[in-house]
Amino acid sequence: MKLQELLNSLISAFERLDTSCLDSLNDGYYSYKTKYELISELQNLFENLKLRGMDSLVVKPSECKYCYPKAKVYSFHHKETDEFIIRYLIHQEDEDEFRVEECRNKQIPDGENNMPF
Numbered sequence: 539m540k541l542q543e544l545l546n547s548l549i550s551a552f553e554r555l556d557t558s559c560l561d562s563l564n565d566g567y568y569s570y571k572t573k574y575e576l577i578s579e580l581q582n583l584f585e586n587l588k589l590r591g592m593d594s595l596v597v598k599p600s601e602c603k604y605c606y607p608k609a610k611v612y613s614f615h616h617k618e619t620d621e622f623i624i625r626y627l628i629h630q631e632d633e634d635e636f637r638v639e640e641c642r643n644k645q646i647p648d649g650e651n652n653m654p655f
Contacts, residue, residue, distance in 0.1 A: 539564040541630040545610060548628060548638065552595050552614050555584040566634035576638060587623065592616060595623060602627055604643045611641055 550559045557577050568576040587595070600613040602625075609629035615622055629637040 539566065541610070541628070541636070544630075544636060544638075545628055548626070549597050549612065551580060551584075552612075552626070553597055554594055555587055555592065557581045557584065564634065566636060568636050568638040583624075592623075596620070600625055600641075602641045602643055605641075606637065609637060 544563065547559050547563060551557055557580050560573075560577050560580070563573045563576075565573055571579065594617050595614040596617050598613045598615060600611040601607070602609060602611045606627050606629055609627040611625060611627045613622060613625045625641040627637065627639060627641045631637055
């Protein structure tokens with residue numbers, strides 16, 4: 539599986555809060571989880587978001603300047619209020635291993651020296 543295929547599937551899943559588009563993922567590893575463990579984790583997340591009254595999210599490119607500065611990072615926002623909901627990073631480690639996990643680092647504005655700290 540190519541990174542772009544994974545990105546497209548994950549973004550679609552978050553936009554619709556539906557894991558059915560993830561069934562076509564390869565049987566590789568996703569942050570040391572199997573495909574089925576990843577799908578289960580995201581299904582639980584989506585169910586919790588639906589309980590909070592959400593039925594879809596808006597995706598926005600983001601960044602992580604800490605743990606994975608070269609990873610693809612996306613922020614997901616409430617479609618009506620634009621409230622930040624969650625941020626995920628997606629990175630290909632090798633041919634059959636990907637990093638797919640929540641980025642919990644808080645965004646901070648650049649300081650005087652344009653560094654994030």
